[in-house]
Amino acid sequence: MFGNWTVDGEVLDSGSTIEVLMDTDHTATATCIPLYTLTVTNDGCWGIEVMTPGWQYGEWVEGNATFVLPEGTPVTLTSSDGDGIAFTGWYVDAEGSPRLGNPLIITMDADHQVTAVCVNEYNLYVTSAGCCSILVSGLPGGNQTVGAGNSTAFYHLLENTQITLAAQPGYSCMFVNWTVDSGLPISNPTIEVVMDDNHTAILACNVYNPPIPIP
Numbered sequence: 001m002f003g004n005w006t007v008d009g010e011v012l013d014s015g016s017t018i019e020v021l022m023d024t025d026h027t028a029t030a031t032c033i034p035l036y037t038l039t040v041t042n043d044g045c046w047g048i049e050v051m052t053p054g055w056q057y058g059e060w061v062e063g064n065a066t067f068v069l070p071e072g073t074p075v076t077l078t079s080s081d082g083d084g085i086a087f088t089g090w091y092v093d094a095e096g097s098p099r100l101g102n103p104l105i106i107t108m109d110a111d112h113q114v115t116a117v118c119v120n121e122y123n124l125y126v127t128s129a130g131c132c133s134i135l136v137s138g139l140p141g142g143n144q145t146v147g148a149g150n151s152t153a154f155y156h157l158l159e160n161t162q163i164t165l166a167a168q169p170g171y172s173c174m175f176v177n178w179t180v181d182s183g184l185p186i187s188n189p190t191i192e193v194v195m196d197d198n199h200t201a202i203l204a205c206n207v208y209n210p211p212i213p214i215p
Contacts, residue, residue: 001033001070034071036108040064045087045118046080069108078103079116086158091115120159122195127152130205131173137164148173148205157195166190167203174208 005012006029012018020026040061042048050067051058052075059065069075079102081087089098092106092114106112126146128134134146139155145168146153157163167189169175177185179202180193193199 001035004031005029006031035068036071037111038067038069038075038106038108039111039113040067040077041113041115042079043115043117044085044120045116046082046085048080048116049076049078051076051078071108073108075106075108076103077106077114077116079118081118084121085118086121088117088119088158091117121156122159123198124155124157124163124193124195125152125200126155126165127200127202128205129202130176131170131207132175132203132205133168134203135164135166135168137166138162159195161195163193163195164190165193165201165203167205169205172208174206176204176206178203 005018007018007020008026016030018028020028038050040048040050041064042061048061049058050061050065052069052073054073058078059067067075077090079087079090087102089100090102090104091098092104093112098117104114106114126134126136128146128148128151130150131148133148134153136144136146136153136155138161140157140161144153155163165178167175167178169189175189177187178189178191179185180191181199191201193201
């Protein structure tokens with residue numbers, strides 16, 4: 001792309017065509033700026049706003065888009081999530097790990113490929129309907145415990161997160177079963193729930209009074 005003319009050391013603010021009056025020796029230099037391609041891919045997000053300093057309004061990308069821009073142009077990319085959709089990262093060129101900052105600024109020093117990845121979010125309700133507490137493993141922030149006695153915990157989790165729920169019976173508390181989404185009772189005290197949808201897990205335990213041994 002044409003940049004500017006420099007005549008006798010002076011940068012001219014003019015178009016690609018100039019006139020030089022030969023009233024003495026002159027030196028005229030044309031400077032051209034390389035153009036690079038930015039490919040933007042939206043993988044699951046509501047959309048991506050693409051903005052450069054020269055644009056009054058950003059471009060909105062719902063699928064894929066390609067932009068040809070001058071060398072050195074800073075491009076600001078903002079991914080839109082929310083309402084059950086969570087942004088998880090930008091994948092830039094051949095980088096193996098995502099960039100987590102949002103917005104992302106890319107300087108056009110070469111051709112670039114940028115993909116914004118978003119995934120669904122689902123709700124998990126875990127209830128202890130009895131005397132057992134519940135150990136919840138696999139949460140992003142670490143393990144948590146749901147207390148006994150008709151207490152319910154709520155978790156907002158990324159799609160395909162695998163959660164382990166383990167009943168914690170005691171000496172006088174006996175595990176009965178799990179029920180997930182009103183399905184058939186599950187007799188294993190430890191279950192796994194994969195977040196492919198909203199789920200509700202209810203643990204049933206009963207108070208158990210063991211017989212007193214006769215001396």
